[in-house]
Amino acid sequence: MKPDSIVSIHQLNYAFGQGKLKRNVLSDIEMDLQPGEIAMIEGPSGSGKTTLLTLIGALRSIQTGSLRVFGKELLGASYNERVCVRRGIGYIFQSHNLLSFLTAKQNVWMSLQLHRELSKTEAETRAKSILAAVGLGDRLHDYPDSLSGGQKQRVAIARALVNRPQLILADEPTASLDSKSGRDVVELMQQLAREFGSSILIVTHDARIVDVADRVLYLEDGRLTRDEKNPNGIPSDRES
Numbered sequence: 001m002k003p004d005s006i007v008s009i010h011q012l013n014y015a016f017g018q019g020k021l022k023r024n025v026l027s028d029i030e031m032d033l034q035p036g037e038i039a040m041i042e043g044p045s046g047s048g049k050t051t052l053l054t055l056i057g058a059l060r061s062i063q064t065g066s067l068r069v070f071g072k073e074l075l076g077a078s079y080n081e082r083v084c085v086r087r088g089i090g091y092i093f094q095s096h097n098l099l100s101f102l103t104a105k106q107n108v109w110m111s112l113q114l115h116r117e118l119s120k121t122e123a124e125t126r127a128k129s130i131l132a133a134v135g136l137g138d139r140l141h142d143y144p145d146s147l148s149g150g151q152k153q154r155v156a157i158a159r160a161l162v163n164r165p166q167l168i169l170a171d172e173p174t175a176s177l178d179s180k181s182g183r184d185v186v187e188l189m190q191q192l193a194r195e196f197g198s199s200i201l202i203v204t205h206d207a208r209i210v211d212v213a214d215r216v217l218y219l220e221d222g223r224l225t226r227d228e229k230n231p232n233g234i235p236s237d238r239e240s
């Protein structure tokens with residue numbers, strides 16, 4: 001384990017159910033994620049990808065092994081400690097999870113409310129500028145229902161990134177998008193994360209976006225079976 005790892009996992013096992021119904025879904029997971037690194041986890045449906053991501057995201061309690069996020073051990077962490085870790089994380093889910101009764105700008109602004117040191121004007125400026133950065137500067141006052149799938153997912157990215165989180169966790173962010181929008185959305189995440197120095201962990205089985213990653217891990221039946229740097233040989237900092 002390197003001392004400044006953003007995520008560091010050792011001997012992690014996780015099971016659903018109790019007694020006879022107990023079923024292991026993650027076994028002997030070892031992995032780390034360095035600052036600024038973009039990693040993807042690929043694997044078939046049911047292999048445990050979402051479970052792993054929710055554990056790393058401190059959205060679920062770990063049972064055995066060690067899982068450190070920002071150096072903080074999550075095994076045995078209290079609710080408040082987990083909330084504290086979550087503040088440093090931006091989440092992007094398969095379906096955008098935007099609030100339909102709030103406009104694009106209000107959805108992003110909501111996420112900023114956690115950062116109380118910002119004045120109303122500062123929050124407003126930040127929400128507007130991140131929406132402009134994802135190409136939605138002219139859709140600030142639109143409600144999610146009037147946006148396309150790709151646009152909604154871009155609002156979700158803006159919402160996850162507006163706090164400049166150290167870590168971004170994305171669960172199949174391109175699943176509901178066509179290949180062009182899917183690619184755009186992931187490249188946008190990559191570009192903003194590089195700008196903010198954030199690390200990204202993306203769970204996907206979308207082979208079309210894999211070359212955006214610095215590193216690809218494979219999860220099969222609850223085990224990490226491969227961990228490869230730039231499998232397609234494309235340097236992650238290429239100019240395009």
Ligand code: ADP
Nearest residue numbers: 016017025043044045046047048049050051052
């Ligand atoms: P993936 O995201 O790779 O499709 P998941 O992490 O969602 O996989 O699921 C891994 C396994 O755990 C699956 O067999 C799934 O049925 C099971 N599972 C997921 N969530 C629960 C739950 N809340 N209770 C019981 N089993 C679950």
Ligand code: MG
Nearest residue numbers: 049050051171
């Ligand atoms: Mg899943």
